[in-house]
Amino acid sequence: MRATRSTSMGFGMVNIPVKLYKITESKTLEKNIHQVHAECGSRINMPKWCATCDRKVEPSELIKGYYYDKDNYVALTDEDYDRLPLSSLKSIEIDAFITPIEDRRWFNGDIYGVAPDEIGAKAFVLFMKAMTELNVWGIAKMASREKEQLICIMPSGDGILYLQSLHWGNEIREYGELVPYADVSDKEMEMGKQLVTAMSKPVDLSSYTNEYADALKDVIEAKLEGRELEPVAPRAEAPSGADLADQLMASLAVVGSK
Secondary structure, eight states: OOOOOEEEETTEEEEEEEEEEEEOOOOOOOGGGBOOOTTTTTTTOOEEEEEETEEEGGGGGOEEEEEESSSSSSEEEEHHHHHHOOGGGGOEEEOOEEEEOOOGEEEEEEEEEEEEEGGHHHHHHHHHHHHHHTTEEEEEEEOOOOOOEEEEEEEOOOSEEEEEEEEGGGGGGOOOGGGGOOOOHHHHHHHHHHHHTTTTOOOOOGOOHHHHHHHHHHHHHHHHTTOOOOOOOOOOOOOTTTOOOHHHHHHHHHHOOO
């Protein structure tokens, strides 16, 4: 695998040279779908346009600028970004170890794999095993030219560490007003638990496929071949107007038949 970044990871006075590897990837057909002019079949491009000069501008003409009021800006060059006074640009410094985060709102973005350079292997293994045995995650910051990220570092259980970015605290929204309140009877609760139990089984997540991508591919192939697709059978549902208990009973019957 090709590393996306070389850096170092430190906790206390221990410093470990590491590399980051992207260990997830997006595999969708959507990236090949574009807006097309129906009249001539040409793909529609989105040029960068200067309203003042009333013309398209090329990438070589562009700079970055921070507007401090409506009409005035400060130009920002690559050298300015290189001089950012941030230690998180140079290395990943573990600030604290915490119990694993249960609130899923905090997680943001792709997961990266963290593996050591050869000279850092022993310290890396010690660090990873200590985190695993104590069941803790590391919290740190990591910066690039574009932004600084809050990150968590997690033992993977298979020889590397996982790194995932987190939302900042001011990005977490309260949701108390969304919490529903309803009375559930003992009978309904018992049937609900029976349904959950009946549907519980060992699962291999790698066996799940992107059915949307497969269905979209079928539509595209059918259009290319000039044929019609068979309609999809509707999902089985409880009779219209059935109360929750009836819906649970119908669900248990379906699960039992499978």
